[in-house]
Amino acid sequence: xxxxxxxxxxxxxxxxxxxxxxxxxxxxxxxxxxxxxxxxxxxxxxxxxxxxxxxxxxxxxxxxxxxxxxxxxxxxxxxxxxxxxxxxxxxxxxxxxxxxxxxxxxxxxxxxxxxxxxxxxxxxxxxxxxxxxxxxxxxxxxxxxxxxxxxxxxxxxxxxxxxxxxxxxxxxxxxxxxxx
Amino acid sequence: xxxxxxxxxxxxxxxxxxxxxxxxxxxxxxxxxxxxxxxxxxxxxxxxxxxxxxxxxxxxxxxxxxxxxxxxxxxxxxxxxxxxxxxxxxxxxxxxxxxxxxxxxxxxxxxxxxxxxxxxxxxxxxxxxxxxxxxxxxxxxxxxxxxxxxxxxxxxxxxxxxxxxxxxxxxxxxxxxxxxxxxxxxxxxxxxxxxxxxxxxxxxxxxxxxxxxxxxxxxxxxxxxxxxxxxxxxxxxxxxxxxxxxxxxxxxxxxxxxxxxxxxxxxxxxxxxxxxxxxx
Amino acid sequence: xxxxxxxxxxxxxxxxxxxxxxxxxxxxxxxxxxxxxxxxxxxxxxxxxxxxxxxxxxxxxxxxxxxxxxxxxxxxxxxxxxxxxxxxxxxxxxxxxxxxxxxxxxxxxxxxxxxxxxxxxxxxxxxxxxxxxxxxxxxxxxxxxxxxxxxxxxxxxxxxxxxxxxxxxxxxxxxxxxxxxxxxxxxxxxxxxxxxxxxxxxxxxxxxxxxxxxxxxxxxxxxxxxxxxxxxxxxxxxxxxxxxxxxxxxxxxxxxxxxxxxxxxxxxxxxxxxxxxxxxxxxxxxxxxxxxxxxxxxxxxxxxxxxxxxxxxxxxxxxxxxxxxxxxxxxxxxxxxxxxxxxxxxxxxxxxxxxxxxxxxxxxxxxxxxxxxxxxxxxxxxxxxxxxxxxxxxxxxxxxxxxxxxxxxxxxxxxxxxxxxxxxxxxxxxxxx
Numbered sequence: 001x002x003x004x005x006x007x008x009x010x011x012x013x014x015x016x017x018x019x020x021x022x023x024x025x026x027x028x029x030x031x032x033x034x035x036x037x038x039x040x041x042x043x044x045x046x047x048x049x050x051x052x053x054x055x056x057x058x059x060x061x062x063x064x065x066x067x068x069x070x071x072x073x074x075x076x077x078x079x080x081x082x083x084x085x086x087x088x089x090x091x092x093x094x095x096x097x098x099x100x101x102x103x104x105x106x107x108x109x110x111x112x113x114x115x116x117x118x119x120x121x122x123x124x125x126x127x128x129x130x131x132x133x134x135x136x137x138x139x140x141x142x143x144x145x146x147x148x149x150x151x152x153x154x155x156x157x158x159x160x161x162x163x164x165x166x167x168x169x170x171x172x173x174x175x176x177x178x179x180x
Numbered sequence: 181x182x183x184x185x186x187x188x189x190x191x192x193x194x195x196x197x198x199x200x201x202x203x204x205x206x207x208x209x210x211x212x213x214x215x216x217x218x219x220x221x222x223x224x225x226x227x228x229x230x231x232x233x234x235x236x237x238x239x240x241x242x243x244x245x246x247x248x249x250x251x252x253x254x255x256x257x258x259x260x261x262x263x264x265x266x267x268x269x270x271x272x273x274x275x276x277x278x279x280x281x282x283x284x285x286x287x288x289x290x291x292x293x294x295x296x297x298x299x300x301x302x303x304x305x306x307x308x309x310x311x312x313x314x315x316x317x318x319x320x321x322x323x324x325x326x327x328x329x330x331x332x333x334x335x336x337x338x339x340x341x342x343x344x345x346x347x348x349x350x351x352x353x354x355x356x357x358x359x360x361x362x363x364x365x366x367x368x369x370x371x372x373x374x375x376x377x378x379x380x381x382x383x384x385x386x387x388x389x390x391x392x393x394x395x396x397x398x399x400x401x402x403x404x405x406x407x408x409x410x411x412x413x414x415x416x417x418x419x420x421x422x423x424x425x426x427x428x429x430x431x432x433x434x435x436x437x438x439x440x441x442x443x444x445x446x447x448x449x450x451x452x453x454x455x456x457x458x459x460x
Numbered sequence: 461x462x463x464x465x466x467x468x469x470x471x472x473x474x475x476x477x478x479x480x481x482x483x484x485x486x487x488x489x490x491x492x493x494x495x496x497x498x499x500x501x502x503x504x505x506x507x508x509x510x511x512x513x514x515x516x517x518x519x520x521x522x523x524x525x526x527x528x529x530x531x532x533x534x535x536x537x538x539x540x541x542x543x544x545x546x547x548x549x550x551x552x553x554x555x556x557x558x559x560x561x562x563x564x565x566x567x568x569x570x571x572x573x574x575x576x577x578x579x580x581x582x583x584x585x586x587x588x589x590x591x592x593x594x595x596x597x598x599x600x601x602x603x604x605x606x607x608x609x610x611x612x613x614x615x616x617x618x619x620x621x622x623x624x625x626x627x628x629x630x631x632x633x634x635x636x637x638x639x640x641x642x643x644x645x646x647x648x649x650x651x652x653x654x655x656x657x658x659x660x661x662x663x664x665x666x667x668x669x670x671x672x673x674x675x676x677x678x679x680x681x682x683x684x685x686x687x688x689x690x691x692x693x694x695x696x697x698x699x700x701x702x703x704x705x706x707x708x709x710x711x712x713x714x715x716x717x718x719x720x721x722x723x724x725x726x727x728x729x730x731x732x733x734x735x736x737x738x739x740x741x742x743x744x745x746x747x748x749x750x751x752x753x754x755x756x757x758x759x760x761x762x763x764x765x766x767x768x769x770x771x772x773x774x775x776x777x778x779x780x781x782x783x784x785x786x787x788x789x790x791x792x793x794x795x796x797x798x799x800x801x802x803x804x805x806x807x808x809x810x811x812x813x814x815x816x817x818x819x820x821x822x823x824x825x826x827x828x829x830x831x832x833x834x835x836x837x838x839x840x841x842x843x844x845x846x847x848x849x850x851x852x853x854x855x856x857x858x859x860x861x862x863x864x865x866x867x868x869x870x871x872x873x874x875x876x877x878x879x880x881x882x883x884x885x886x887x888x889x890x891x892x893x
Contacts (some may be wrong), residue, residue: 041639046652050643070740074646078738100765125771127624128617129742144621144746145760146827147839158827159760161769194518250541281571302641315735319541322726325736340724344731377744424726426551433552434722442715448708455700459499 015032028179046107049151055180057172059115070121073179076082077129079122080177083151088114090138091152098156099161107151117167118177125160140164192390212326212351212375215413219420220343222435224426225423229397230261231329233404234418237392237411242317244299246307250318251296260428262423266292287309310382311369321416321423331343345423346416351375356385387411467494474689491677496695497702498683500598502818504574505681506709507567510703512669513710519662521557522606529609531655533648536611537736561603562728563717565751568599576788577809579797580682583639586789590674593785595668600752600782601631604662605654607749612733619646619654628775645739673755686797688865694871734820753823755781755818757848758828759838779842784851791851793859801865805858812850819843 013127047094060080063069068081085090091105109117119130128144135141136157137146147158170178218227233258238248243372256264263434264272273290276297290297297304303313315323325344328336335341352375358378360372370380387408396404404410421427468489470476501658528547531537543550563770572592575581581589608619623640629632642649680689691693696702720728728750732743748756758781762774784791799805827837868874 010527044639044640044642044649046638046643047649048646050649072740074741075643114558125624126621127627128621128746129740143742143744144617145763157771159774161771176597195842214486250538255545266531306815319734325731336727337720337724340719340727342724360767423543424551430555430722430725437718437722438715441711441718445708445711445715448704448711452704452708455704459696459701 006169019122054148055178057176057177057178059175061175070090071118071179073167078179079117079119079121079153080116080166081119081132082118083115083163087138087151089148091154094150094152094154094165100155101161103154103163104173105154108154108163110171116177117153118166119164123147123160124155124162124164125158130164190370214326214343214347214417215350217343217346217417217420219417219451220341220427221274221433222340223433226260226417228269230414230417231421231439233266233394234416234421235262236394237387237415238317238418240392241386241411242415243296245301245310245314246317246320247288247316248296248422249298252292253294253296254292255425257292258425261425262418312382314383317419317422319423321419323348323423324348326351345418346420348375349416350412353382353415354408355388358385366411420432478541483554487871492698494568495677495682495698496689497683497698498694498871499696499701500683500685500694500875501702502684503679503709504570504578505683506706507571507574509706509709510567511564511571512548512712514560514567515662515666515669516559518557519666521553522659522662524553525557526655526659529655531652533611533651533737534854536609536651540610553722555721559717559721559725559728561606562720562749563713564599565603567713568596568647572596572785573602573813576812578682578684579686579792579799579800580792581789582792582797583789584679585675588672588803589764589789591668591672591675593782595665595672596785598661598665598668600659602665603751605658605661605747608654609658610733613735613737613741613743614730614733614746616646616739617649617743618748621746623650625775625778628772630772636878647739647767665848667678673696682797684798684800685868685871687869687871687874690870691872696740700744702707712773713890725832726853747824750824753821754819755823757819757823757840760823761837761844770778781844781847784848786854788851792855793857794855794862794864795859796864801867802858802862803865804862804874808854808858809848811846815843815846818848823862 001178045175053074055082056071056078058069058071058080060069060082063080063082065082066084068079070077070079072078092166096104096106098101099122108119110113123130123142123144125142125145125147127144130140130141130142130147130149135148137148138155139153140149142148142158145159147160148156149160149164150156152163153166155161167179168179217224218230219301253269256262256272257266257269258317258349259420273294273445276290277287278294279286282455297413306313322345322429326347327333328341332451352373355373355375357372363377364372366372367379370382371384372379382389389408390406390407392411394406402436404414468479468486470479470485480482525543528539528550529542530536542552543554545551547553568849575592577591604618604622608615623637623646626640627637629636638644640650641647642653683689727735730747730749735743747753755778759774759778762777763770764773766773768776794802794805796802799809822836822840822843825836827835829836831839
C-alpha cells in the first residue's frame with residue numbers, strides 16, 4: 001500500500017543520485033542524535049570525585065596471624081587476611097580439578113608474602129559480603145545465596161561463578177600495602 | 181469460573197508442602213514468649229505511666245551507650261506518648277547541653293525543640309569497649325522481630341501482630357545467663373544471652389533488680405515492683421513508642437476509615453445490584 | 461478506537477462550541493461511558509479498574525512524600541522516619557504508599573493470572589497483552605527503585621544485588637554496572653538517580669496504561685466464556701453498569717488495604733530495613749519484597765555451570781521468566797480461549813499457580829533450608845523447570861491434544877443457561893458490533 005509521499009515514489013525505481021541527499025540527511029541526523037545522547041548518558045558514569053578515590057594505603061602490622069581486617073577501597077570492602085600455615089597448606093593441597101574457577105593459590109598471593117590474602121570482599125555472585133572463617137571449606141561463606149569459598153578465596157560451591165577478586169596491590173614495605 | 185475456594189485450597193496446599201522446611205528454620209535461640217502489651221492489637225493504646233517509667237529506664241540505663249537521634253524532647257509531651265507536661269520537658273531539656281556553633285562557646289542548654297543529644301561518648305570509644313557501636317534506639321523496636329514458625333505467620337496478617345520488636349527486646353533483657361549453660365563457648369568480653377543470635381552478646385547485662393528507682397506513683401496509681409522483669413517491660417514499651425510514636429492515633433484513624441469503607445461498600449453493593457437487576 | 465455511534469448531543473452553546481473544536485466530551489462519552497462491555501464479566505475482571513485507581517493513589521501519595529524526602533545517603537533514612545514523626549498525617553501517608561505498593565502488586569498478579577486462565581492474550585488481543593507485560597516490567601522497576609529510597613539495610617543490599625545482575629552480561633557488564641550505579645559501589649549517585657527514576661516511571665506507566673486501554677477498546681473485552689460478542693444483546697454500557705461494579709469492588713479491596721496501612725503498616729516489609737544502610741555489613745538473609753520472591757527464587761535456583769557460568773544462567777532464567785510472557789499469545793496453540801472449557805488445561809494451570817506460590821515461599825527461605833530429604837536449592841530447580849515447561853511445552857502441546865468442551869454459541873446463551881454468570885468489569889471500554 002504505497003503512500004503518495006515523494007520518498008516512496010523514488011524508492012521504487014533504482015536509487016538515483018537525487019536520493020543521496022535523503023540518505024545523507026538521515027545519516028547526519030542520526031549522528032547528531034547520537035552526539036547529543038551520549039553526553040547525556042555519560043553524566044551517569046562515575047564522576048570525578050568517585051574516580052579520585054582510586055588507591056588506599058593500609059598498615060598491616062597489627063593484623064595477627066589467623067585474623068583479618070576489612071578496609072574500604074573505591075567504596076567496596078576489601079579483606080586483608082593474615083593466613084595461618086595450616087590454611088595455606090589446605091589451599092595448596094586442593095587439586096585443580098576440584099575447582100570451579102581453577103586458579104592456583106600461588107597466583108592469588110604475592111611471592112614472599114604468601115600469608116597475606118587480599119581480596120575484594122564481595123561475593124562474585126551478586127555482591128554480598130561473605131562471612132569469614134566459615135563454610136565447608138574453612139574460608140568464606142556468603143549468607144545471601146550460599147556460595148562457599150576456600151582458604152584461598154576460591155569458589156567451591158554455590159551459585160557464584162568466580163573466585164573472590166584479588167585487587168591490584170603492592171607491598172610498600174613488609175607492614176604496609178597499597179591497594180589500587 | 182474460578183472459585184475462591186480453589187485458590188485458597190491451592191495456597192494452603194502450597195504452604196503446607198513447604199511447611200516441614202520451616203519447622204527446622206533453625207532458630208537455635210530460646211523461644212520468645214509474646215507478651216501482652218497494652219498497645220498490641222487494633223484496640224491497643226500506650227500506658228502513659230509505663231512510657232514514663234520506660235523513659236526513665238532509657239535515660240538512666242540505656243542512654244549512656246545508645247543514642248536516639250530521632251527523639252526530640254518535645255515528643256515527650258505529645259499526646260499518645262509519655263505525655264510529660266510542658267514544664268517537665270523544659271526542665272528535662274535544660275539538664276542537657278547541645279552543640280550550637282552560632283552561640284558563644286559552641287554549646288548551650290537544650291530546648292524542647294532540640295533532639296536527644298546522644299551518648300556523650302565517641303563512636304570509637306564505644307567500639308573499643310563493646311566491639312561494635314551500640315545501635316541507635318530511634319527505631320530499634322521496628323528493626324527487631326520474632327520469627328513466627330510456618331504456617332502460623334499467616335495468622336499474623338489477620339491479627340496484625342506488630343509487637344515482635346518489644347517482644348524480642350523484653351526477651352533479650354531477660355535472656356542473660358551467668359554462668360553460661362554447659363557447652364556454650366563465650367569469648368572473652370562477651371556475655372551469654374539465650375535470645376541473641378549466636379548467644380554471645382557484647383552488651384553486659386544492663387538491668388538488675390532495684391537499679392532504677394521509680395518515682396512514687398501519682399494518686400490512684402499502682403506502685404510497680406523494681407525488678408528486671410518490670411524494667412524490661414517498661415523500656416520495651418517505651419522503645420515501641422519511640423519507633424512509631426503515632427501508632428495509636430493511626431489505629432484510631434483506621435477505625436474511622438474502616439467504618440466508612442464498610443458503610444460505603446454496603447451502599448455500593450446496593451447501587452450495583454439495583455443497576456444490574458435491570459439486566460438479568 | 462472503536463467506531464460505534466456516539467449518542468452525544470451537545471445541549472448548549474458552550475458544549476457545541478467545544479465539540480466543534482475539541483470533541484473531548486464526545487470522546488469521553490464514547491469511550492468511558494457507552495463503551496459496550498460483555499455482560500458476563502465476573503469479579504476477576506474488576507482488578508483492571510482497581511489497578512488504575514491504585515496507580516493514581518500511588519502517584520498522589522508519592523508526590524506528597526517526595527516533598528519531604530531527601531535523596532542523600534546520610535539523610536534519606538532519617539527523612540523517611542521523620543515523615544512518620546513530624547509531617548502532618550505522615551504516619552498515615554507513608555504506610556499508605558508502602559502498603560499501596562504491595563496492594564498494587566497483589567491486584568496486578570490477580571489481573572495477570574486472570575488473563576492467563578481466560579486466554580485474554582489470544583488473538584486479536586496480543587498487543588493488549590504485550591502492553592500489559594510492559595506495564596508489569598515498568599511496575600517492577602518502579603517498585604524496586606522505590607524500595608531503595610528509605611536507605612535501610614534491605615534497600616541498600618537489594619540495590620547492590622539487583623544492579624549486580626547486569627554485571628553478568630559478558631564484556632559490557634562492568635561498564636553497564638558502573639553506568640547504572642554511578643560509581644564502583646552503590647552510593648549517593650545511585651540513590652539520587654533511583655529517586656529521579658522512581659518519580660518519572662509512574663507517569664510512563666500511566667501513559668502505557670492509556671495505550672493498554674486503547675488496545676482493549678479496539679477488539680473489546682474478552683469474557684469468562686471466551687466467545688466474542690455477537691450482538692448488542694451480549695453487552696451492556698460500561699457506565700453505569702461496570703463503573704459501579706468496579707467501584708464496589710475497589711471499595712471492598714480497600715478493606716485489606718486499610719487494615720494493613722493503619723493497623724500493621726510494617727508487617728509486609730522487613731525489620732532489617734529499619735537499620736540504616738551499611739555498605740560494610742550484609743544482612744544475614746537478604747530477601748526482596750514478597751512480590752519479587754518467585755523471580756528471586758528462580759534467579760537463585762541456578763547454582764551450577766552449564767556451558768555458561770551459573771551467574772549468567774541465573775540471570776537469563778530470571779529475565780526469561782518474565783520475558784517469556786511476551787510470547788504467550790503464540791505459545792498457546794489452543795483455539796479455545798477460556799480455561800473454563802479446557803478440562804486438561806485447568807489442571808496444568810492450577811499446578812502453575814501452586815508452583816508460583818511455592819516459588820514465592822522458597823524465595824524467602826535460605827537455599828540450605830531442608831525440604832524433606834532435600835533442600836530449597838534442590839527442589840526449587842524442579843519448580844523452575846515447571847515454570848518454563850508450562851509456557852514452552854504444555855501450552856503449545858495442549859492445544860493439539862486436548863479436547864475442549866463444547867462452547868456456548870453466544871454470551872447471551874451462556875448467561876441464560878448458567879444463571880450465576882453475570883458480573884464484573886474491566887476499566888476499559890470495548891467495542892460492540
